[in-house]
Amino acid sequence: MNSFIQSNNYKHKVLVVDDEAINRELLQAILSMNYDVTCASNGSEAMDILYRSKEPFSLILLDLLMPQMSGFQVLEACKSDEKLKSIPIIVMTSEKSAEVRTIHKGASDFIPKPYRMPEVILARCERIIELDEEKKFTSSIECDSATGLYIKEAFYAYIERMLPSIRLAMDAAMIRIDGITHIGRMYGKHETDKILRKAAELIRRDLLGNKGIACRMSTDTIGAYCRHKLNCEELAQQAQKELADAFPKYDIRLRAGICERVTKETPVKKWFEYAQSALDNLPEDRFTAPYTEELMERDRRDAQLIADWKEAVDSDQLILRYLPLYRLQGNSPVMCGAQAVWYWQHPTLGLLKPDDFMPLMLKNGLFTRTERKLLRSAASQACKWNQKLPIWVHVTSTERPHEVLSSLIREYSLTTDALVPIFHESAFLEDTAGSVRVIQQTKDLGFTVAMGGFGKRGLPFTTLASLPIDVYMPAASLFAQINTKQNPLSLAIALANNLNAETAVCNVTSKQELDALYDMGCTIAQGDVLSPAVTADEL
Amino acid sequence: MITIEMLRNFGADTEEGLARCYNNEALYLKLIGMLPNEKNFDNLSAALAADDLDAAFEAAHALKGVLGNLSLTPMYEKSSQITELLRERTRMDYTPMLKELLDMKERLTAMIND
Numbered sequence: 001m002n003s004f005i006q007s008n009n010y011k012h013k014v015l016v017v018d019d020e021a022i023n024r025e026l027l028q029a030i031l032s033m034n035y036d037v038t039c040a041s042n043g044s045e046a047m048d049i050l051y052r053s054k055e056p057f058s059l060i061l062l063d064l065l066m067p068q069m070s071g072f073q074v075l076e077a078c079k080s081d082e083k084l085k086s087i088p089i090i091v092m093t094s095e096k097s098a099e100v101r102t103i104h105k106g107a108s109d110f111i112p113k114p115y116r117m118p119e120v121i122l123a124r125c126e127r128i129i130e131l132d133e134e135k136k137f138t139s140s141i142e143c144d145s146a147t148g149l150y151i152k153e154a155f156y157a158y159i160e161r162m163l164p165s166i167r168l169a170m171d172a173a174m175i176r177i178d179g180i181t182h183i184g185r186m187y188g189k190h191e192t193d194k195i196l197r198k199a200a201e202l203i204r205r206d207l208l209g210n211k212g213i214a215c216r217m218s219t220d221t222i223g224a225y226c227r228h229k230l231n232c233e234e235l236a237q238q239a240q241k242e243l244a245d246a247f248p249k250y251d252i253r254l255r256a257g258i259c260e261r262v263t264k265e266t267p268v269k270k271w272f273e274y275a276q277s278a279l280d281n282l283p284e285d286r287f288t289a290p291y292t293e294e295l296m297e298r299d300r301r302d303a304q305l306i307a308d309w310k311e312a313v314d315s316d317q318l319i320l321r322y323l324p325l326y327r328l329q330g331n332s333p334v335m336c337g338a339q340a341v342w343y344w345q346h347p348t349l350g351l352l353k354p355d356d357f358m359p360l361m362l363k364n365g366l367f368t369r370t371e372r373k374l375l376r377s378a379a380s381q382a383c384k385w386n387q388k389l390p391i392w393v394h395v396t397s398t399e400r401p402h403e404v405l406s407s408l409i410r411e412y413s414l415t416t417d418a419l420v421p422i423f424h425e426s427a428f429l430e431d432t433a434g435s436v437r438v439i440q441q442t443k444d445l446g447f448t449v450a451m452g453g454f455g456k457r458g459l460p461f462t463t464l465a466s467l468p469i470d471v472y473m474p475a476a477s478l479f480a481q482i483n484t485k486q487n488p489l490s491l492a493i494a495l496a497n498n499l500n501a502e503t504a505v506c507n508v509t510s511k512q513e514l515d516a517l518y519d520m521g522c523t524i525a526q527g528d529v530l531s532p533a534v535t536a537d538e539l
Numbered sequence: 540m541i542t543i544e545m546l547r548n549f550g551a552d553t554e555e556g557l558a559r560c561y562n563n564e565a566l567y568l569k570l571i572g573m574l575p576n577e578k579n580f581d582n583l584s585a586a587l588a589a590d591d592l593d594a595a596f597e598a599a600h601a602l603k604g605v606l607g608n609l610s611l612t613p614m615y616e617k618s619s620q621i622t623e624l625l626r627e628r629t630r631m632d633y634t635p636m637l638k639e640l641l642d643m644k645e646r647l648t649a650m651i652n653d
């Protein structure tokens with residue numbers, strides 16, 4: 001790299017700090033051949049020059065014994081300054097005992113006095129600048145600029161390299177800062193970078209020490225490989241408090257899934273998949289959770305379902321069922337529609353409900369083909385029933401759903417009230433503008449439009465206010481908290497009411513839950529307490 | 540005007556001194572020419588007169604560095620001797636050694652100004 005730089009007539013800037021005019025003159029004469037040299041006659045002058053310089057110095061040659069501000073003080077000041085600490089410093093001294101001391105304080109090398117031959121001095125300077133540039137270059141491609149943590153690929157490579165010599169019990173953790181995706185959308189990357197930097201600082205301090213490494217895994221997640229700890233929940237709570245104190249205007253939450261006592265027999269990437277699984281299944285009231293046998297069992301089952309999915313689609317193991325939807329009015333709910341869903345007659349696991357496999361297939365992008373088929377079946381059934389009952393159907397992974405819907409309506413000679421498309425809130429997080437446009441186009445065609453998974457990740461109010469949604473379907477995780485003090489479901493229903501929309505709550509299993517939904521102002525419900533899933537004929 | 544020959548006669552290791560200056564004679568002689576203005580001769584004298592051994596050590600140490608870089612061997616050796624004694628904060632009469640050093644400086648200054 002240096003030869004390239006020199007061949008382009010670029011000269012690195014070097015600062016010589018020595019109170020002796022003769023020494024300065026001599027060094028300037030030696031170094032000027034290859035470098036752009038600036039001299040300072042004491043420590044304070046050197047600091048002034050360093051702070052004022054617009055173009056950074058590539059090297060400082062520093063005398064130790066100087067009046068006013070000694071070389072030691074300059075070394076300390078530079079190494080504790082964010083802007084200056086990366087400049088390599090070569091100390092010039094005749095004191096043997098000072099050499100080790102200065103290296104400990106962050107000096108890169110030393111040149112003994114009296115100076116050796118000029119070639120030796122030049123070679124040493126050149127080597128230190130080159131090493132430093134290589135280090136900075138490596139770090140710039142291996143590290144995430146926002147957090148200073150490794151990027152994923154470098155992180156895995158380092159773990160693999162360290163692994164043979166690790167004798168201690170180690171954990172793999174996935175640490176997510178909930179809320180920053182939203183902050184990023186509202187206030188920009190600059191704000192999320194600040195939060196992530198702080199989180200990385202806390203992780204470095206509390207989790208890694210000098211016995212672990214961490215990386216930026218994704219927009220909101222940091223991966224860490226660290227000594228096994230017994231007090232993770234406590235550490236996370238403390239870190240959460242510090243993070244919240246540092247950014248009081250934001251609602252952010254630090255949560256972690258941990259794969260404990262990782263073993264060399266399991267591939268490194270798997271540790272972090274397990275930690276992610278623990279994080280995905282983390283209970284609401286906890287900051288951390290380990291990857292358990294139970295989760296491992298679930299992951300194995302998921303892997304099996306994914307492996308069996310293609311055959312299920314090809315060999316008609318998927319069975320169309322209808323979940324009747326009831327309007328909650330007066331004392332007796334009245335059927336007002338039916339949601340078309342797939343049940344899966346699995347060869348070894350028996351009959352699987354949509355919740356057992358649909359989220360998994362959606363997450364893995366495996367639902368598109370079957371969703372098209374589901375839409376077509378729903379349209380065909382609506383035609384057979386002469387549109388007596390609107391059929392609700394997910395259009396979660398369908399591309400250009402308004403076009404698909406309108407072509408089905410034409411094909412089966414239906415009107416738009418035959419089908420109620422259900423969009424999913426998560427689609428908005430990926431492409432808000434695109435999703436709003438598609439919903440508006442669907443609405444313009446005359447369809448009633450529903451939104452599933454409502455309230456799980458939180459849409460900005462500005463987006464909500466502009467959405468022409470007719471029915472909000474709160475996420476299952478909100479319904480699961482119906483008996484808690486906070487009861488976020490009542491908030492979701494109240495919000496939908498304020499938006500002049502209806503709410504449809506699914507999977508209601510008891511009379512008590514149904515009564516609670518009446519009280520909260522929910523207008524549509526579905527679940528076993530009203531009717532189980534049925535075939536078209538049964539309906 | 541001082542020459543390399545004169546410096547050699549003075550006892551300087553001119554070969555080493557010149558090599559340190561890329562064999563640039565003009566540069567070497569220019570640096571030698573700066574020596575009469577070297578403040579640490581005065582600093583050392585004043586510190587020793589005031590019995591301030593810390594300040595004396597700093598001045599002697601700095602002088603030793605400069606004289607070494609100029610390869611002025613007799614002066615370098617004398618300054619090294621004083622520096623090592625002062626490093627231990629040895630209490631003694633430094634006058635004879637200091638005089639020797641200053642005399643050499645005077646001789647050199649005379650050659651420079653001649």
